[in-house]
Amino acid sequence: MLKTKIIHILHAVGGVDVSLRLILANIDSEKFDSIVIHGDSDNNEPFLNDKSIPVKNYPISIIRDIKPVKDYKAIATANKIIKSEAPALIHAHSAKGGVIGKIVGKMNNIPVLHTPQAYSFLSAESKLKKNVFLGLEKFLSRWNNKILASSNSEKNRALNEVGYNKERVLLFNNCINAITEIPNLSIEKTWPDEYICSVGRPSFQKNIELMIEVLRELKEKKPNIHLVLMGVGYHAPNLEQVKSLISKYNLDSNITLLEWTKREDIFNIIKNSKIYISTARYEGLPYSVIEALALGKACVVSDADGNRDLIVENKNGFVIKEENSSQFSKAILELLEDDNKRELFEENSLKLFNEYFNIRNTIHTLESIYKTETEKKS
Structure with a gap:
């Protein structure tokens, strides 16, 4: 042939x-x-x-x-x-x-x-x-x-x-490909069992500064909130600005910054998180959010190219317009406090993945x- x-x-x-x-x-x-x-x-x-x-x-x-x-x-x-x-x-x-x-x-x-x-x-x-x-x-x-x-x-x-x-x-x-196996972490787990997570290098595109603002607002209502942010070690031009904001808002104990680690570790961390979040200004169609769907996660994301193609409002997550940090924190808090809604969103994420992104x-x-x-x- x-x-x-x-x-x-x-x-x-x-x-x-x-x-x-x-x-x-x-x-x-x-x-x-x-x-x-x-x-x-x-x-x-x-x-x-x-x-x-x-x-x-x-x-x-x-x-x-x-x-x-x-x-x-x-x-x-x-x-x-x-x-x-x-x-x-x-x-x-x-x-x-x-x-x-x-x-x-x-x-x-x-x-x-x-x-x-x-x-x-x-x-x-x-x-x-x-x-x-x-x-x-x-x-x-x-x-x-x-x-x-x-x-x-x-x-x-x-x-x-x-x-x-x-x-x-x-x-x-x-x-x-569908993610069927979740190996144990190959790195030491230094964060609490209950956490939210994201993958995103500190850069103009990923807008991690907005994520830190959201975390600051969440802490006011949920003092033990914790964010695991992966991918901060790869081409991260805004890393020092992000670290400065974390220090300014006294969030050092509420966030874990992980440099780029094994793909299997990322899967493990997303799978065991409560919610996946993204504050990106633009994307193509982001693999980290597709992976969150494949791992059955409810998501709260910015209304950016790519994000809005993966998250259906009030079906498998929430899409936040105009970089509104208050709406972001409110949506995350709602899913953390409403197990039934979060679990329904998780089921819907997996269904959407298998239909369109497998x-x-x-x-x-x-x-x-x-x-x-x-x-x-x-």
């Missing part, structure tokens, strides 16, 4: 890296020949297919920041690889992967699918920077490419802000998209 060759281009870090690895581990390698072009300073673990066999990969100079010389070198190198491998389709992931993928796709007349995993213009803290990033996305949208959105919110951004027409915007939700149940959708897009080319 002749396989369809797909080349993936990305800066393989964080959720973008997780997304591709899950795709490769679940897509049928008898039908699709997957090749990966990724940053040479990315995660150096091998990319494995559904038979746990490493796929061919090319490390090149893909980086997160805009660096004209390195970016030009990455485009030139990727172009050589594309010419040599002659794939039927390019699937570009992340902002930088999207730029490179769209350019080399145009140069070689190869169709491109781009999964932004949260558009870069959402990360801009200034209006000027946002306009530059958005302008670049609009310019590149004129070429032979389509958006393969990771969430409905991302799909709507592509339609309403970037300007793609509906025929050029597809959807494949980020999704994961990759075993959804990978056929991606395979169908790949097949359709490559058949159009031929």
Whole structure:
């Protein structure tokens, strides 16, 4: 059987890296020949297919920041690889992967699918920077490419802000394998048995400062409230600001900050928590919240792209608008004090996960998209 060759281009870090690895581990390698072009300073673990066999990969100079010389070198190198491998389709992931993928796709007349995993213009803290990033996305949208959105919110951004027409915007939700085993912690447990939790590096995107404000308000009504915050050791530009707020509000005994730890430990901590929370300003479709659903957790989250696609108001959690810390703390307190409601939300989270975000149940959708897009080319 002749396989369809797909080349993936990305800066393989964080959720973008997780997304591709899950795709490769679940897509049928008898039908699709997957090749990966990724940053040479990315995660150096091998990319494995559904038979746990490493796929061919090319490390090149893909980086997160805009660096004209390195970016030009990455485009030139990727172009050589594309010419040599002659794939039927390019699937570009992340902002930088999207730029490179769209350019080399145009140069070689190869169709491109781009999964932004949260558009870069959402990360801009200034209006000027946002306009530059958005302008670049609009310019590149004129070429032979389509958006393969990771969430409905991302799909709507592509339609309403970037300007793609509906025929050029597809959807494949980020999704994961069911979490069936929860191993014991490999680290020492230093927090109380009753706690709430979150995964999020202190950064503009994750808005951990708001989370600390929420914790301060919760402490006024529930002095023993405790938050376990995971992932603070990975690219955390706002860590000192967060620590300063914790000290200012006298919350040192109410929060545990954990650096990035084993994925299995994160599952254990989420599973044994009372509630999962997120205060993010934007997401693609966040894996940590998907994992919370898979682990049957009630959630309280900000009304951000990604979050609102996973949490259905008053069904499996609460969605808080306008960064309202008082509403956040009120919703968390309600679920901590109402066991029946929390348990109902937990059941609903697991149902939603299995229907929409279990990759075993959804990978056929991606395979169908790949097949359709490559058949159009031929």
